[in-house]
Amino acid sequence: MYHIPVCPFSQRVEILLSLKGLSDEVDFHTVDITKPRPEFLLELTKGTTAMPVIDVPGKTAIKESMVILRMIESMFPDPPVARLDPHEHALESLLVEKQGAFTTAGYMMVMNQDEAKRDEFRERMLKLYREMDAVLVDYAPGDTFFFGRFGWSEVIFTPMFMRFWFLEYYEGFELPEGAEYDRVRRWRAACLAEPHAQQVTPEEINKLYYDYARGKGNGALPEGRSVSTFTFEPHWRDRPMPPKDKYGPGATDEALGLIQTVSR
Numbered sequence: 571m572y573h574i575p576v577c578p579f580s581q582r583v584e585i586l587l588s589l590k591g592l593s594d595e596v597d598f599h600t601v602d603i604t605k606p607r608p609e610f611l612l613e614l615t616k617g618t619t620a621m622p623v624i625d626v627p628g629k630t631a632i633k634e635s636m637v638i639l640r641m642i643e644s645m646f647p648d649p650p651v652a653r654l655d656p657h658e659h660a661l662e663s664l665l666v667e668k669q670g671a672f673t674t675a676g677y678m679m680v681m682n683q684d685e686a687k688r689d690e691f692r693e694r695m696l697k698l699y700r701e702m703d704a705v706l707v708d709y710a711p712g713d714t715f716f717f718g719r720f721g722w723s724e725v726i727f728t729p730m731f732m733r734f735w736f737l738e739y740y741e742g743f744e745l746p747e748g749a750e751y752d753r754v755r756r757w758r759a760a761c762l763a764e765p766h767a768q769q770v771t772p773e774e775i776n777k778l779y780y781d782y783a784r785g786k787g788n789g790a791l792p793e794g795r796s797v798s799t800f801t802f803e804p805h806w807r808d809r810p811m812p813p814k815d816k817y818g819p820g821a822t823d824e825a826l827g828l829i830q831t832v833s834r
Contacts (some may be wrong), residue, residue: 572599572611573622576778576800578673578729579635580622581769585725586639588766590646596624603789604798619788639725652722661709662716665702665723669730672698676734679741683785685817692743699745703754710753714760720767728761733779735772740783740816773811780812784820792820797828804830 573580587593601611607619614631615623623633624641632638643652653659675698679691710716716723737743745751745758761767780799784792789800799812809827823829 571596571622571624572601572614574601574603576770576774577621578733579620581729581732581767582635582725583622583624583638583642584769585728585764585767586642586651589651589720589725590642590649592642592646600802602800602802604801605789636726643722651725653717658717659722662721662723664709665705665716666726668698668702668705669726672702672727673730676730676737677782677787679743680736680779680782680816681785681787683817688741692741695737695743696746699754700750702757703750703752706753706757710757714756716757720761720764724757724761724764724767728764728767729770731758731761732767732770732772733775735775736779736783739772739776739814774806777806777809777812780821780826783812783816794820795823797823797826799826799828801828804828 571580571583573583584593587596601607601621603619603621607615611623612619614625615633618633620633622635622638623631624638625631632641643650653662675691675694679695682688682691706716712718715721734743745755778799781787781790781792781795786792789798791798804827810825812826813821
């Protein structure tokens with residue numbers, strides 16, 4: 571599997587593989603998004619740059635995380651992650667239907683550079699959380715997870731909850747108190763605590779996604795910068811935390827720990 575380690579779509583696949591005990595059965599190859607995609611990879615993806623992509627020996631490579639998840643679930647049905655009962659799977663799919671809008675809203679919010687629109691983006695996110703809360707209240711038999719365990723909808727949403735740590739850091743976003751958020755708050759907390767979903771940390775997300783907070787995604791560089799925060803070196807653990815004020819003057823490569831200065 572060719573993947574970007576910090577990519578939420580790649581993490582979905584990693585979580586599902588972990589739940590099925592298959593993590594060691596897949597060869598993972600990391601892709602540096604700060605560099606052009608190699609020709610062989612573009613051939614596998616039919617010219618697109620989206621990750622992850624699974625190169626199945628003797629077969630056509632498969633891309634798109636949701637497609638890959640369904641393939642893995644079908645190829646390795648034991649243990650099942652999606653509900654086997656068609657009606658129960660339909661119920662959990664009601665929540666999964668929200669994932670596209672939720673993902674888009676979160677990324678648009680972190681990339682927004684107009685401070686006057688912060689409340690607009692915040693309300694868009696809160697509206698989606700309220701809608702997700704309503705689905706959980708109306709259809710989920712579980713008290714924390716949708717059903718009694720970490721399952722299909724959790725695999726799909728958990729990486730987004732983790733990426734949206736950048737909304738907490740750069741936008742001060744939090745779920746308000748109130749009954750209309752109580753169920754989704756419990757669900758999110760249970761997802762974040764799942765042992766099979768600990769591939770990333772808040773520190774990693776907030777350091778690597780600083781360029782997104784400056785309005786530049788997928789390895790693009792903010793004005794005046796020469797090194798992407800998605801670079802592999804220096805390692806993110808060796809860098810300082812970026813400034814939280816995404817609307818103020820941007821931090822330099824040096825301030826972000828992307829360029830090592832040499833004392834003379």
